[in-house]
Amino acid sequence: MSCDRPITALSSLPTCPHCHSSVLKGHYDLSGLDRHQWIQTLRQRPPSLWRYQELLPALKPQHRVTLGEGYTPxxxxxxxxxxxxxxxxxxxxxxxxxxGSFKDRQATVALSILKARGVQRLVLASTGNVGIAYAAYGSRAGIATTIFFPQDVPPEKVRETQVYGSTVVQLPKNYDETKVAAAQFAQAEGWFLDQGVKGFAGxxxxxxxxxxxxxxxxxxxxxxxxxxxxxxxxxxxxxxxxxxxxxxxxxxxxxxxxxxxxxxxxxxxxxxxxxxxxxxxxxxxxxxxxxxxxxxxxxxxxxxxxxxxxxxxxxxxxxxxxxxxxxxxxxxxxxxxxxxxxxxxxxxxxxxxxxxxxxxxxxxxxxxxxxxxxxxxxxxxxxxxxxx
Structure with missing residues (x-):
């Protein structure tokens, strides 16, 4: 179980230092947030997920990697x-x-954090949507992405990932096996391994x-x-x-x-x-x-x-x-x-x-x-x- 202790958004730890869970959650001081004033403020902000910035990782505006995601109907x-x-x-x-998927939410927060940390290369495993999202947002952030796909991912998804300039590795394995291979590759190269939705950004x-x-x-x-x-x-x-x-x-x-x-x-x-x-x-x-x-x-x-x-x-x-x-x-x-x-x-x-x-x-x-x-x-x- 996750212990729910506070974790900093820019931490490089893959697991919680207290309970060693890989599910990392942020904690926010809600005591100073006036809910009535906050609602009024939201009405004046653009319709994207970053409108809720008080309850998201504290990042400087120049570090936000955004394509206008969120606030879907x-x-x-x-x-x-x-x-x-x-x-x-x-x-x-x-x-x-x-x-075209909800994984853009994950990508905008993850790539923004990685940009703030100065990460230049990342590796992740995907069955399609995450790979496409990270390829697009990685391109916008100037972060090189290597995407590992299992064998049965539709070619349309693979090609779309490649359009954004990502390096694609497709393996004759299932998804769980592909995740292991991606982790081994990242460790060997010394590149950042994205934990997907398990990580803080997810x-x-x-x-x-x-x-x-x-x-x-x-x-x-x-x-x-x-x-x-x-x-x-x-x-x-x-x-x-x-x-x-x-x-x-x-x-x-x-x-x-x-x-x-x-x-x-x-x-x-x-x-x-x-x-x-x-x-x-x-x-x-x-x-x-x-x-x-x-x-x-x-x-x-x-x-x-x-x-x-x-x-x-x-x-x-x-x-x-x-x-x-x-x-x-x-x-x-x-x-x-x-x-x-x-x-x-x-x-x-x-x-x-x-x-x-x-x-x-x-x-x-x-x-x-x-x-x-x-x-x-x-x-x-x-x-x-x-x-x-």
Missing amino acids: LVPALRLGAAWGANHVYLKDERQNPT VESMKTMAFEIAEQLGWRSPDWYIQGVSGGLGPIGVAKGFEELLALGLVDKVPALGLIQTAGCDPLVQAWKAGAAEVTAIDHPKTTILPLATGNPGVSYPILKALLDRHGGAMTTVTDEVAFDTLRRVAGQEGISVEPATAVAIAGTLDLIDQGIIAPHETVIINCSGHTYPVSQAILDRRQLKAN
Whole structure:
């Protein structure tokens, strides 16, 4: 478990010096922040995640590496909600970020911190969206990036990363194995290894979704926040954001978390349903949805379990086939083309409604984490194969 002791934003430590957790969280002095004045100030700031600068790492303006990310819209899922008998379902449309996914939040905070620290080269492993985001923001920051991809990443995502000038290494391995290879390479070269959403920037950036959701709902919390998860650390950041707003008196609760995994790679769900204290890794994930193919989520499960115990929530799985059917349904009924990981979250929401876990009157926010476009050919090929 994370001890939650303060960590400086510019620390080079990969783990907490106190508890050795790799999940690093920032702490902010909220006592001097007047919430009423802060709300008035926000109304005068540009619509980006950096509008919440008082609750983000303290960085000089010249160190901020930004492309105008954040403050994405909440889109009512009108036809889907009506079909489900749920009247308050919204998609947090993260496709509207500069490179088309919610990983731009992580990239802007991470690359800004690295620029302030004077880092010149970084290495990370990715299944696509993180690599694209870091390549774009690395280019803007003047930081050379080397991206390690596992074998099944769609070529469109690889090519987009290369357009930004990143060095790409694609290996005949799964994602967990690729992460190990990237870490070994970074150590051998003496380059900075980005820990992804586990690092300080990951948790601190993802909480900005909570700030935006609360503001867009008129400074109230939804009843549920839903996301398709792999390691599951994104919702940890979102929950932290709502906890900070609760401490400020701006909302009255932290929403329940709905965490959805694919049936072919569901170590978090298996552990939670068994009431286990620790997660058992899945050595060979059986899913074609690579962003959710982390067989070993590591340190996240105890933190997520504690959040669900404290604030409520549930975990469930959906099959790849159901996810792809849902993807086409969302595009055809709502005019919103989403990535498969988002389709997992949407299909899982319906499952939770069908189980009676989510009530029809509750307000539900689904993280629409990315766009179909980078994997559209693979999706169309899959549909063609099914038709034949």
